[in-house]
Amino acid sequence: MYLKNLIKEKIIKEFSEIFNTNPPDFVIEIPPQNFGDYSTNVAMISAKILKTSPLSIAKKLVESLKEDPDFKKVEVAGPGFINFELSPVLYANVVEKYFRKVEIPKVSSEKIQFEFVSANPTGPLTVGHGRQAIIGDILSRLNEAVGNKVVREYYFNDAGRQVKMLGHSTWIRYNELYGKHFEFGEDDYVATYLIDIAKEISEKYGDRYVNVWNDEIQSFFSSYSTAKIFEWIKKTLSKLNVPFDSYFSEQTLYTSGLTNEALEILRNRGYIYEKDGSVWFAVSKVLPSEEDRVIIRKNGDPTYFFSDIAYMLNKYRRGFDRVYYIWGADHHGYIPRMEAASKALGIPDGFFNVILHQFVTLKSGEEIVRMSKRHGEFVTLEDLIDAVGVDATRYFFAMMDPDTTLVFDVELAKSKKMDNPVYYVQYAHARISSLLKNATEKKIAFEDASLNSISKEERDLVRELDEFSDVVLNAVDQKKPQKLCNYAYSLSEKFHAYYTDHRIVDPENLEISRDRLKLCFAVKNVLEVTLSIIGVSAPEEM
RNA sequence: GCGCCCAUAGCUCAAUUGGAUAGAGCAACGGACUUCUAAUCCGUAGGUUGCAGGUUCAAUUCCUGCUGGGCGCGCCA
Structure with a gap:
């Protein structure tokens, strides 16, 4: 993020001086091999507003950017990309920063609630709940990391x-x-x-x-x-290391009188009517394509939807800026009526949010394991954790996009032979820890290493390091925990390759050893923080 | 019938929300440990990104229509 931001600022400055206007939103990215350290699409994006060809825009920009001593090389390529090679000093600066401390930009300071799992206490948690618990917990950790105040809540009914x-x-x-x-x-x-x-x-x-x-x-x-x-x-x-801040009982919505209050609000606003002896909420008045729903049955018993409406009011009054409901895909049909309730209660748009996740299917060898709470045929979450361990459980649930169905092969997961990406990442961390121990034993201090000369492989590694905060912000934005896993894996991959090709601790070559150790230490810091958000341990040795 | 999600290598998944030559792991084959942890690394092979159109400098990504799969359409949660 340091390097990208630096390049971006320089481009904006030059652009506005040359063209007398600010560029539209453009990106700085790490291009494929042999296209330099970073590249930008600014020239192609602004061709329309400047009414010139991308190439001529790019050429003008390159002319002046070339003069900047921070750039070793700036050139136009392809249809109008501008490719940059950076001065080694910049790389050394970045390593220094991550060596000192891994900082995540505090971009927001909202009060946010994530409500998830929320299983009624009628049976042990299933593997499906596990997926939801991990998605909710990691999104919570991510939001805390960028500065938001987060409440993790578990909603339940124990009296129905x-x-x-x-x-x-x-x-x-x-x-x-x-x-x-x-x-x-x-x-x-x-x-x-x-x-x-x-x-x-x-x-x-x-x-x-x-x-x-x-x-x-x-x-x-x-x-x-x-x-x-x-x-x-x-x-x-x-x-599972999923700490809830609050367990919320559905019954308190009734005992506190909030359900009645919600009913009165809706009645006053004209969303309530009676028909066939039941009390209805006029969903269709907000969303014409939807059907109205009963909230109080003929026999006087409320439906769950009634308490859900009161619960939404409760959340709103507690002062959250936004709330997220994390639901299994089978609940998606519930979203419109909740949206309608939110509007009917006068709650502003953007407050009510739902994150859906697809199902978890259990597979044992070739056999699909059926899950039914009523019939008690299922592998509990507890069983799974005991079989594969907490780290693997968390990592596996985290690494899949919530939008895709997750097929979990129980036999494979139980087997010790399973190739586990979590080990790959943890192993990278353990290897670095071992290097540092080695350096301490040989009394090699590397705090002041200057990284004056930095190789191509090292620059690759540093650029990957510098992706960290972008990845976090991206994961928060898109609500995708798996971004963290992909990143941890990719950083580890680059480290393992680097490690194999380079002798890190070498008393014969102190200068180089210090540089390399410092870089490795920075990698370790970033891995540690990434793993901590995923909620997976970062072992010193394995 | 209507709505939501998905479709990428034989399998499980990526691809910086529109960028250049679509990448990993497993499975297959061939290499690298007297050297800081081989739970690792390097190489070979594997693709009409489900199909057909459209949008533009550029589409796996966005739009439309199909096909196939999952889920939902209760006074159940």
Whole structure:
């Protein structure tokens, strides 16, 4: 970013002096091999507004840019690209900066909320939740890194109909322990993990609930089950290093009166009507192509959409500048009605945002593993973490674009043979750590190394280093965690190649050793920060 | 039928949101450890970027229409 910015500023200055106007948005990029260190498309982009050919614009610019001592070479190429070769001094400066400290520009200072996972406590987290947890956590870390204040929130319901079913199901499992058989209801949870909870209840409370069922017992089994499952969920999340700042209960929206307040606001603004004994929210009044939705059923029970509306109001009143809902692709149909609710409540555009991610499919060898919470046939997130480790779990979820379906081969992931890109990156870090240790043992101090002469491979490495903050800003902007993984991999790749070709610590060649060590140290710093945003450890040795 | 997402090497994925010659890993083949960690490196081979148009100096990227796959279209979440 230092080098690109420097070039950009110089171009803008020359451009406006020569053409008496500022250039349109243009880019500085690292071109393919043999086109110099950096290149720009400024001449081609501005051909239209200057009503001249790109080549003549480029030639004029090059004439004056050539005079700048920071550039070793400036030339026009192809249809009007301008290619730059930089003076070695600039490279030395960049290494010095990253050697001292890896700084991420603080470009924003908004208060942002990410709400994700938000699984109701009716079963252990699945692999799909894992993907969501990692996407949410990394986007949170990224936003914090660029200066935003972030709240990670988990929204849950522990008092609804599902929870009743859950309690009933645990009670059936509990009775089974005593040889009493009851049929599962249609919406009950047949899942076997409830047996563990049933056993625990049996151990603690004996047989006092066998064959008896009433409201009190219902509520006891429900709250015992959900509390236990929530314990599992929190344990899994903490194992994954996904720290939530707040767990938000749906019920509080009712007890605090916010649901009623939201209803009144919508009613006053004319978005509420009654039909067939139910209360409706007029989605179509905001988005004509959408259908209206029930928020209070005939029997007086609210739908989830009702509390979701109140929840949005709650988020808005808490003073967030923007909120993000991270949802699985199956929820996309829910977006329009939420958008409508946001508008109907008078919440400004841009506040409500959704990040969708596609599904995770589990594959075991050639066999597709079905996932169903109700039927208990699934590999839990916990299982996956135990099998492949936290670092690999995080990295694997992070490295895929949220927009693409992720096929996770369980057998492959469990196998120790698996070629794991996370190791590749960590290995680069460990190698550098080992170099530094080596240097310390040989008492080679490199803090003051000047990097007067810098080779082609080293310049490649430095340019990759200098991409770091651009990558971060890009990932934040596009909400794509995988950008970080791609970058970490690519930086590691360049380092490994460099390492193989160059002897870093060489007491016979102190001058060169110092330069190389300093460069490696800078690489290590950047790797460390990148890995820390991904949430993966940067080991000193492997 | 309508809506959202995806399609790039045999497989899993990149490609600096429109840039020059589309890149890695795995799988295949051939090389490099008496030398700082071989969990590494170097080389060979592998492509009509699903198809057809369009936009412009320039398209894997943007637009339109197809084809194929995933998901959704409940007073379920």
